[in-house]
Amino acid sequence: MKKLTTLLFAGLLAFNMNAQEDAKAKEILDKLSAKTKSYSSIKADFQYSMINKSDGLNETQTGKIEIKGNSYFLTIQGQDIISDGKTIWTHIKESEEVQINSVSEDDDEGISPNKIFTLYETGFKYKFVEEKNNIQTVNLYPKDPEAKAYHRISIMIDKVKQQITEVTMFGKDGTQSNYKIKSFTPNTAISDSHFTFNKSKYPSVEIIDLRD
Known part of the structure; x- marks a missing residue:
């Protein structure tokens, strides 16, 4: 009986700790969301790294992004990727071409550039991890993991x-x-x-329209 009581207590303690951590994560994300939504626009410089040890992949690039609502202007690796929320223009400078695509509602492979600062708002479960030197870490887990190419976002x-x-x-x-x-x-x-591509600034580029 004592052993059973101990096990029940341990189970309840673990449940309460998880509940507290989830509540803390929600509080952090709610504050972050309110602050981010108060901005009329965002400009950011960033470093992007992609690592896969088993494939020997280790690449690092720098980039810039400007965001306003659903629109964005991303510059990275010799490309400008521009979107007004409905259309995406990818200007590949070296080959002097612009590819035009429609914005997809579902992006299972990665993070849409305009959602980098608000990606946590929908489609995720979340868990508080730690706080060090005023930096809070929260893990996000997709609610539909089978449909995603990733299993966790930190x-x-x-x-x-x-x-x-x-x-x-x-x-x-x-x-x-x-x-x-x-x-x-x-x-x-x-x-x-x-947040639209201005062809008059690049008269020599080839336009490749890939929209259906």
């Missing part, structure tokens, strides 16, 4: 600034994709026209 949040400092996606194939925010500037005035 986000690190500056507790004082209420801003994401780092995001790491853990792929099912062993690949880790990491975004480390180097600078973060909110509420910069950005024209809506900035």
Whole structure:
């Protein structure tokens, strides 16, 4: 009887600890969401790394992103990727071509650039991990894991600034994709026209329309 009571107590303790951790994670993410939604726009410089030890993959790039609502302008690895929320223009500078695609509602492979700072809001369970030096870590687990190419996303949040400092996606194939925010500037005035490709600025580019 004593052993059974001990086991029941241990089980209840574990349940309560998980409940507290989930509640803490929710509190952190709710504060982060409220702060992020208060911004009219976001500009950020970041470092992107992709590592897969079994495949000998270890690549690092730097990039810049500007976000306004569902629109974004991403610059990375000789490309400008521009979206107004409905259409995506990928300007590959070296080959002087622009590929046009429609925005997909479902992106199972990775994180849509305009959602890097708000990806936690839908489709995830979450768990508080730790807090060190005012940096809070929360793990996200997809509610529909079979439909995703990753099994976990870890986000690190500056507790004082209420801003994401780092995001790491853990792929099912062993690949880790990491975004480390180097600078973060909110509420910069950005024209809506900035989020469409202006062909008149690049008259020599080839336009490849891949939309259905």
